[in-house]
Amino acid sequence: xxxxxxxxxxxxxxxxxxxxxxxxxxxxxxxxxxxxxxxxxxxxxxxxxxxxxxxxxxxxxxxxxxxxxxxxxxxxxxxxxxxxxxxxxxxxxxxxxxxxxxxxxxxxxxxxxxxxxxxxxxxxxxxxxxxxxxxxxxxxxxxxxxxxxxxxxxxxxxxxxxxxxxxxxxxxxxxxxxxxxxxxxxxxxxxxxxxxxxxxxxxxxxxxxxxxxxxxxxxxxxxxxxxxxxxxxxxxxxxxxxxxxxxxxxxxxxxxxxxxxxxxxxxxxxxxxxxxxxxxxxxxxxxxxxxxxxxxxx
Numbered sequence: 367x368x369x370x371x372x373x374x375x376x377x378x379x380x381x382x383x384x385x386x387x388x389x390x391x392x393x394x395x396x397x398x399x400x401x402x403x404x405x406x407x408x409x410x411x412x413x414x415x416x417x418x419x420x421x422x423x424x425x426x427x428x429x430x431x432x433x434x435x436x437x438x439x440x441x442x443x444x445x446x447x448x449x450x451x452x453x454x455x456x457x458x459x460x461x462x463x464x465x466x467x468x469x470x471x472x473x474x475x476x477x478x479x480x481x482x483x484x485x486x487x488x489x490x491x492x493x494x495x496x497x498x499x500x501x502x503x504x505x506x507x508x509x510x511x512x513x514x515x516x517x518x519x520x521x522x523x524x525x526x527x528x529x530x531x532x533x534x535x536x537x538x539x540x541x542x543x544x545x546x547x548x549x550x551x552x553x554x555x556x557x558x559x560x561x562x563x564x565x566x567x568x569x570x571x572x573x574x575x576x577x578x579x580x581x582x583x584x585x586x587x588x589x590x591x592x593x594x595x596x597x598x599x600x601x602x603x604x605x606x607x608x609x610x611x612x613x614x615x616x617x618x619x620x621x622x623x624x625x626x627x628x629x630x631x632x633x634x635x636x637x638x639x640x641x642x643x644x645x646x647x648x649x650x651x652x653x654x655x656x657x658x659x660x661x662x663x664x
Contacts, residue, residue: 389635394603394623401637403628407647412453418443425470428658437470459495469519469654483516509536511548519567524574531565552593560595567607579605599633611657619652626652
């Protein structure tokens with residue numbers, strides 16, 4: 367299966383006579399998922415303590431122990447909330463501590479990274495809410511190995527290294543080794559291959575390839591682990607968030623179209639779920655996604 371690999375203007379101009387062709391060139395125009403992915407919205411999840419209220423949810427994450435994290439921008443509850451599978455609160459912290467919460471990611475040790483794009487800083491916390499490390503300098507933007515300018519997301523490499531999409535201010539990916547020492551950066555502002563208009567989210571696959579959601583340009587760019595441009599996907603929609611899941615598929619938040627699209631490693635669209643609206647199972651904007659490991663019972 368081939369996909370259009372070119373400027374958005376060419377994608378929009380390419381004729382598409384049937385659903386199968388549309389899924390390869392402008393999947394957002396297809397209104398019915400080609401496959402029922404089986405996901406159903408859970409009513410009244412999570413259950414918040416009395417007096418707490420979520421603001422705009424920017425990031426979500428899950429760890430291998432079955433904890434679910436919600437990172438939001440409201441002031442009527444702590445900024446980071448941790449729940450169990452049933453939606454009961456386990457832990458919380460950070461009320462008013464972050465300038466503008468963005469994405470969140472859990473590592474293999476059960477710690478959680480929080481990206482504060484307004485503060486130009488990343489925090490690594492233990493599951494108990496203790497600060498372990500920081501990357502960047504709060505309130506001080508820059509573009510080098512110790513500064514960011516409105517970073518957006520992080521992803522983990524095969525050698526426990528770290529990739530940061532950076533972001534609203536800079537237009538680059540910053541790469542750190544397993545000891546969080548700066549290794550390299552790539553990217554610049556622009557619409558060409560290997561450039562970024564807005565690197566808004568980032569993930570890696572099981573081969574160590576790096577996938578960057580260039581949101582404003584409606585594309586996902588794919589790089590080697592060292593930052594060499596390989597190819598891009600321009601047929602999915604406007605990617606706000608992207609994650610490579612334990613089932614070895616990608617889940618892409620098509621923000622403007624208020625849905626989540628499941629994609630295989632070749633770029634083939636398996637299906638999608640979600641729609642505009644405020645009812646159960648509907649979304650206003652799909653911003654970030656986390657996919658839990660399957661629950662096994664005996």
